Amino acid sequence: MRVDEKTKHDAGTPASASAEPAARTTAARPRKRRSVNREGLEAGRRSTRTLLWILLAAAMVLYGFPFLYLLFTSFKTPIDTIAVPPTILPREWTLENYVNALGRSGVPASFINSIQTAIISTVLSLVLAVPAAYGITRYKTLGGRIFIMAALVTRMVPPVAIGIPLASMMGSVGLADTPIALSIAHTTISLPLSIWLMSSFFEAVPQDLEEAATVDGCSRLGALWRVVIPVVSGGIAVTAIFAFLASWNEFLFALLMTAIRSQTTPVVIANFQTQFGLDWGSMTALAAVYSIPVILLTLLLQRKIVAGMTLGAVKG
Amino acid sequence: MSTRKFISRLAIGGICTAVALSASACGAGGPATPTGAAGTNTVNVLVEAGGRAELTGVAEQCKKDAGVDVNFVELPYDGMFNRLSSEFSSGNVSFDVAALDSVWLPSFKDALQPIDEIFTDEAKKDIFPALAKEANVDGHFIGLPAWTNAEIILYRMDLFEDSKNKADFQAKYGYELAAPTTWKQYQDISEFFTKDGMYGTDVKGGVETEWLAHVLQAGSPMVLDENNKVVIDNAAHKEALDFYVGLAKYAPSGAAQVDWAAAQNLFNQGKTAMTRFWAHAYRQIPKDSPVAGKVGAAPMIAGSAGIGAVPGPWYLTVPKATKNTEAAKKFVKCAYDHNSMGIESSLGLASRISAFEKYQDKEGYESFKPLIETLNGEATATRPATEKWQQIVDTVLVPMLQKAVAGGDSAILLADAKKQIEDLLK
Structure with a gap:
């Protein structure tokens, strides 16, 4: 529009006089356009960024709210926990629920059992998954491909279908109500995922690295141990976290396979809901305390996790 | 020592301890005496x-x-x-x-x-x-x-004893406001208190026991007769279902989802004036509840066959x-x-009857007399002795009740339920 007006004003002026402004106009036009475009792009980017931030905040609220609600509930008085309609913040803050939850018999023992079971299960998963994934990715045999698919299929079986037979089997080999039995059961959940995760991490490591190590005198296992595993340590950390979490939060197998010696905390948390009422405050207090170790573990391994997450993305 | 080394050593220490403990097959609960150890005490x-x-x-x-x-x-x-x-x-x-x-x-x-x-x-x-x-x-x-345990009537004594409520109730219904002893009274009282954001009672669509108590009070066996014949479509079941659903207009909305926990919460929060609930709840009202110390207990109400409840x-x-x-x-x-x-x-x-009787006159145990009366009720009966009972409840009775409180036709629902139960028992 402005360009048109300018053209009209210039009409009737001498060619030489009009040439300079015309040249100036044609030179200014792209500059203006560029600046308009830049501003437009900048504004577009800003609005996209704002939209993304809003979406991100909404997602964070969506994911974080249940945990925050749990946390706030753990500080509520008994009547506040069951308020109709529910309140988000406690009307009166109390630590009574924490005293009740932690003072309940069997809670400290269940924590030790959970830690013990999760560590054993994680170690078992890694010890089995690392060589399995390495073998599958490096040898690329038909058997390997079938094996990795079969491992995935085991993830599709509902745990309740194998829980009862597993419990019977453990009982018949004298492992009833032991952390090792529960760890083995938990490994059946985490192992397939661990193999798949580790496979993708090994795929990202160039084979040249191992060949170089072999030239320098390493055996294949030596190359795996000294060269490949340090490279995929971030991936191992990610896999370990997933395996640990799978065991830490698992409920069904723990319910079916533990009694006095090896009962884990998820079962104890569930015990706050009885036929005769729900001790919601104590339940949330224990759940909040139970979340602390995994939050700390995640924070401790954060750098490794981020490194591991991006490891599989740079292959090729 | 660097933090990294410290963490690594800590992790290795933890793993070793866990492995050592597991090797001894010993959980933190300590080695329990395994069952099968004959002769132990x-x-x-x-x-x-x-x-x-x-x-x-x-x-x-x-x-x-x-x-x-x-x-x-x-x-x-x-x-x-x-x-x-x-x-x-x-x-x-x-x-x-x-x-x-x-x-x-x-x-x-x-x-x-x-x-x-x-x-x-x-x-x-x-x-x-x-x-x-x-x-x-x-x-x-x-x-x-x-x-x-058995379901009894819990009611808000403070509301029942309020002089204005008493006068208003007398004027509207022509008799004195007191703990209900007939289902007509229960209905009237429920209607009376359904006002100003409060409700007279609750209706639990998520559990079956209460409706079955009405069936017993109407003189029919619950769902199955003594020969395991399905009788869920008889007149007593229909009458009980119609009455049960009819109370929904004096109850908080969403009856289909109301179960024991929800009904107990509503009462303890002071949202309902009466509830039919398990007797133990009388002693479990939180001290900081607005209704603490204001609750009375009465036996389950009788139907034509007498007092009936499902223990x-x-x-x-x-x-x-x-x-x-x-x-x-x-x-x-x-x-x-x-x-x-x-x-x-x-x-x-x-x-034991003697155990309840020992405490019934003590302060704080006011629910025991109504409980004893309810458990001794002539129509009180236990659930049918079939191993499929839990399945019948979960897959037929509760879904049917939920449909009924949501406005379904009771006769059609009961006929459907009969067919489903017969299939389950085959």
Whole structure:
């Protein structure tokens, strides 16, 4: 529009006089356009960024709210926990629920059992998954491909279908109500995922690295141990976290396979809901305390996790 | 030492400790005496989480009196049936005594030992008739009631005694406002209090027991008759269902989703003036609840067949697979002898008539007289003794009730339910 007006004003002026402004106009036009475009792009980017931030905040609220609600509930008085309609913040803050939850018999023992079971299960998963994934990715045999698919299929079986037979089997080999039995059961959940995760991490490591190590005198296992595993340590950390979490939060197998010696905390948390009422405050207090170790573990391994997450993305 | 090295060493230390502990197959709960250790005086007692409190005092007493040590295996209610099924079917049980919900007795009858010797004539006289009948399966007693419960009427005494409410009620209905003794009164009172954001009662679409109590009060057996014929479509069931659903207009919305916990919350929050609820709830009203100290208790209301309710007892049973039978039976007998100790627990229930009677006049136990009257009611009866009962409840009765409170046609729903139950029983 402005360009048109300018053209009209210039009409009737001498060619030489009009040439300079015309040249100036044609030179200014792209500059203006560029600046308009830049501003437009900048504004577009800003609005996209704002939209993304809003979406991100909404997602964070969506994911974080249940945990925050749990946390706030753990500080509520008994009547506040069951308020109709529910309140988000406690009307009166109390630590009574924490005293009740932690003072309940069997809670400290269940924590030790959970830690013990999760560590054993994680170690078992890694010890089995690392060589399995390495073998599958490096040898690329038909058997390997079938094996990795079969491992995935085991993830599709509902745990309740194998829980009862597993419990019977453990009982018949004298492992009833032991952390090792529960760890083995938990490994059946985490192992397939661990193999798949580790496979993708090994795929990202160039084979040249191992060949170089072999030239320098390493055996294949030596190359795996000294060269490949340090490279995929971030991936191992990610896999370990997933395996640990799978065991830490698992409920069904723990319910079916533990009694006095090896009962884990998820079962104890569930015990706050009885036929005769729900001790919601104590339940949330224990759940909040139970979340602390995994939050700390995640924070401790954060750098490794981020490194591991991006490891599989740079292959090729 | 760098932080990284410290963490690594800590992790390695933790792993080694865990592996060492697991190698000894020893959980942090300590090595329990395994069931099957014949001749020991330690018994593992499987209880639903709420039952532990009920039996803890009894267990301490049994240690003193009978020298029986008790380890409790506590499980959440929802998982207990699966666990029991798993262990009974494998023949390896991790417990010597199990406290079972009455609903499960028919399912596990073949895995339980008879305990006829504990059911002496004197003992039978002290057990509510419906419970003694339920414990007897195929001519043998297989469970000793540890504690029992029944639905009674809980109402807001403060509202009922308010002079304005009394006068207004008298003016509107022509009789005095008091704890209801007929269902017509219950309906009137529910209507009267449904105002200003408050409701007269609740309607629980998520549980079946209350509707079944109405069926008993109308003089019909629940769902199945004595020959296991499905009678859910008879007139008594329809009348009961129509009445039950009719109360929904005096109850908070969303009746289809209201279960025990929701109804208890509504009452404890002061949102409902009356509730039909298990008697234990009277003593479990939180101290900081707006209704604490303002609640009265009355027996379940009678229908044409008299007072009728569905009791909720739990039975102590001894599995056939335990090799520690002697100590297990010793504990069951001891638990019966000291049954009244359960009343002092947080749950506050017992199973012997004499135990309830001992406490009924004490302050704080005002719910016991109505409970005794309800449990002795002429129409009070236990659930049908079929191993499919839990399945019938979960897959037929509750979904049907939910449809009914949402406005479904009762006759059609009951006819459908009949067909489904017949298919399940085939």
